[in-house]
Amino acid sequence: MKGDFVLSKAHLSYWLRQLRKEFDLIAPLRSVGSDIILNSVSNIHEIALDCPANIPSPKEFIFPQKEEMFKFSDKGVDTLNDSRKRVIFGVRSCDMSAVALLDRFYGGLFEDGFYMSRRRNTFFISIACNNPDPTCFCTGLGTGPYLKSGFDIQLTDLGDRYLVQMDSKEGRSLVKNFRHLFQMPRKADYDDQYEANLSSQSKFEKRITLENVRQKILAGKVDDSFWESVALRCFECGGCVYECPLCTCFNVIDWKETPDKGVRMRLWDTCMFKGFTKMAGNILPAEKKIMRTKRWYFHKLLYYPEQFGKFGCVGCGRCTITCPGRIDMATIANKLD
């Protein structure tokens, strides 16, 4: 395709080192045990290029768990905007698809300034997925393992080189100044990409079609006894919401540092708690756990398609890893499908 490039693997670290001069470079790094986490890179060689698909979602860089919004004092109010420029290297196709949906959510009728200012300063270099995790199920949702569009830069690992594809102005800007590192692609490169994509797809253990689940719920074939059994296993940890690359709920709180000075901030919140919808006078509209579990699944399975034409799930499998009660999206879908 026009505008695509090929990057020799030997040149990757040079390119990233150049980018790090201008950006806070975030990439998957090895950590305690065999953990791989997204962290600021201090040594390019520490980047875990061969890591499995499931690394923590990059959501926190554009929608942090705790974000200060305003500083207030008797003199006035300062809006705090994060202006740090970041390149996040090594995110997966599922996460890229999630970011695209987040952009639509935080844009829209009311544009969320805090999200947008972070988003504008964050550039993603995603890697087409060649070694999916056992928990991954993006193939059934069209959110991976390879993306055709909706990324800044997508790298496809072709053995000794990467096929570099760009789908945004921001993406192209990261390559522009380093043209001498990149070569023009040949047909063989695309053939190899096609093969790699097929081989990757064949590695997926889970085949889940959420559409079947949606139809079943819409047809009223899933009764409350099913959701009751799901709710029973809910530990109310909120992990599914915190880990989900698409969950957006937040709480707003004020901290008073002195009587006339303080900060207003927002924190991730979760609809899995009964207090989430609590009204003054201790009225709890969603007191029963079943209401809250249904709410989460219905939002993702029924209302997301209504609002955005897409499921509120990208098949990343993180809820599968984090849910202590083992009642994640994949498990539910498997039971219902």
Place this chain on the structure above:
Amino acid sequence: MAGLASAFGSGAMTNSIDEIDNARVLFVIGSNTTEQHPMIGMHMLDAVDKGATLIVADPRQTQIAKFAHIHLRQKSGTDVALLNGIMNVIISEGLVDINFVKRRTENFDEFEKIVSGYSPEVAEKITGVPADEIKRVARLYATEKRAMLFYSMGITQHVTGVDNVRSCANLVMLTAHIGQPMTGLNPLRGQNNVQGACDMGALPEVYSGYQKVSDAKARRKFENAWGRKLPAKPGLTLTEMFDGALNGKIRAMFVMGENPIVSDPGATHIREAVKKLDFLVVQDIFMSDTAELADVVLPAVSFAEKEGTFTNTERRVQKLRKAIRPMYGAMPDWKIIAELSKKMGYDMGYRATHEIMEEAALLTPSYGGILHHRLDDFGLQWPCPDTNHTGTPFLHRKKFTKGLGTFNPIDFVPPAESADDEYPFILTTGRIYFRYHTATMCGRTSTLKREEPECFVEINHKDAAKLGIRNNNKVRVSSRRGEIVVNALVTDKTPEGIVFIPFHFREAAVNLITNTAVDPVAKIPEFKVCAVKIVPLLPKPGMRQTVLYDKKNDIKILLDLYEESEAEYEG
């Protein structure tokens, strides 16, 4: 942990958490694991999913009890009778591991004499648990090799706490469920470093590693290391300290990161005691109720600002890493004490926490190989006697710490206070999921605070109906020691005759009314059993009720029409 020590010689979880997944029988007594130790609960559910049998003994219908294949709802404070009943069946049906009992334990005969008096029928009378259930549990637990036993505060916070633990130990030895992976006796400890605080000798009668202060040899070792003469007489326990303060024996107190005024039973008594002190120093990260009464308050740092180690309930010593610089003018606790010590003429000379650990390792056999640089990934489980040792996932493999395991013959003793006409309910207290201890930390976490902002009393719906109490009504709960006013939470979680109040709330400190009677050995106060009466407070005058008819379920719902109304927002 006195109960465990008298049976095995050391008090800690004998096995590891990640063994739970592959156990075949899980017997959980007095622990609402999925709420109080959620991550251990997670392992238990995994085991259940793999086909393990879960047995829960708890008077309350807790979350973990809902997953139980067998749920024994024994009367509060009758755990000993229940366990004796189970052991009676094991003995009479020949399910005892004779080999193990002969080779590795002592005092079986004495023990058998007592247990023989607890036929399942006798146990049923005391505990209210059907004899057949007792028999079923006995057979299940005794015949499965990979059977783990768990207990928590529901067992220890009784006048008979030590007896309860010893009974558990008896059961484990009787069936040889110890010294093997996926077996053992596993206390689930409440606070993150309770285990460590005990291990490190923050106890009146022992140095680190449970070396007795009365033992001259141990004392000499510490005296040599520290270059000071050390006292040989065991000190006062927490409860005795406050009694001492009241009668003038204790004149000064140093409190590091604790808030006994809210956490301890008979809170009024403690407040009085603390007020009588000549000098009180409190070191904490927030202004606590106890700090309010102090003469000096020292700002310490939180877990995120310091280095050190925590020991979890499975004896895993793990490294705490500093994430941010100390906030404001705060100082790490160890530094404050070291400074103080220096000022008093004893320079401890530590420059960093790993040096303290080196000293502790030198003086503590079970921590001998535990040094900071060896804890990088997921820490080490003690005993870890030297730097080549890789830790111990389960204890008592070949022999018990004290040699032979001791059977303790234990008779059932009724709780110190039982329900009567004047105080017809049994009150039990405990933790709830969204709160932790006295709320100095979670009270400053918006989500946790929002979920459970107010104290409540759980009462069975039948009892509530008898008393004319509806959900969210204010009630007065009073015992012989005090009273509090809380909201009623009408539920079927607690059985009839029992009410439950979480102990986290300073506004309604349930410890104002709990029993100050303490276990004679472990000195653990009796939180779990106390007789109370409950009086509904009259609804506000002018409140009006309306009846809503729920067609689907054919029930009438009584509603306080305007009581439930008026939020901050109407449009």
Place this chain on the structure above:
Amino acid sequence: MTKTKTLKNHKEIYLPQKVKILDVVDMTSDVKLYKLEQPKGFFYSPGQFLMASVWGAGEVPISITSSSELHDDIELCVRKVGAVTSALHELKAGDYMGIRGPLGNGFHFEEAYGKDILFVAGGIGIAPLRSLINLVISQKKKFGEIALVYGSRNPSEVLFVPQLLDWKKEGIRTTITVDVKNAECEYCTGIVTEHLTRQKISFKTGHSYICGPHVMLKAVMRDLSLMGMSQDNIITTMEAHMKCGVGKCGHCYADGKYICTDGPVFSYSEIKQYNLLNSP
């Protein structure tokens, strides 16, 4: 249909505007009426709300009780129930507070032209309705019969008493009912639902606007529907836990609808369709 103006054009949707409190009136022991200086270009419809903000305490949604067309200032009726409203109650005339808004869809009362209107309010639910009632009265000729049933716990909690008398004079059939009567007052007793049938309006063609606690809403909407009123014409305004007011924080989300941006005004048929009163 009037075009409802919202925050849409604001660059910073979370930043409260600083406004001066012109006057504070004690209405009852725990309800105060605030008159705020109206910022330039601030236009709102009845039924809209704003996020009232006190730095250090937080933000809460409060419905506007004045009408843009009739008043030069913004009036808010605030009952002391939580941390933020308590902080608001500390403020005096001359102090400043923050507002964000107007937010929400508001009432589209033009659809009731030529028809009878029944207003039903419970407790402080009179506040958002007051905005609409004043506007309706100003165009009284365009409507048929107008009636109001207003329930309170006790006589001392009846809000806007002088205004109620004015409305009566304007020809509105006003029924004020309290739970417990004291000797002097002339109010009726009983809950609002007991007084609905007595209203001399056409239930078949009429429109109804209701605001009050959830329990009351449920009962009134069901009764009116049983009396033959079209479910599309039974209009209410919902309350919900809100943190942002602009469809982002997710707190008021229910079955695909955001109370803050899709509401807070809904018809009974919408409420049933989206299961808003007892949604999962």
Place this chain on the structure above:
Amino acid sequence: MEKISTICPYCGCGCGLYLHVEDNNIVGVSPLRHHPVNKGSLCVKGWNSFEFVQHPERLRYPMVKENGAFKKTSWDEVISLVAGRFSEIKEKYGPDSIALLSSAKCTNEENFVLMKFARAVLGTNNIDHCARL
């Protein structure tokens, strides 16, 4: 951003978690994926364990009560004061008139140091903690 692996401050499970730090400010938490206890999960307290750390109500300086009210003081002064008072009371009433309460929320090292302080410096075995609860 820097993610520091540490241990949850709440219950006795001892779950591993990362604290996410940006400019000396904790902005988030995530679980350790391969920790033998929590295996990639956390409970609600763990997920929210960072919020109280930087809460403005944190004690900021040592305080001494004078005439019923707390007064700010310096570390030097307060250490001298406490050391002086303890010495005085020890002198007058004997070492066993002093009691120390340690904490199950503090580290092993801190417990060890306090235990040593009680026994070697003050000369009393009157040390306990709230583990009995």
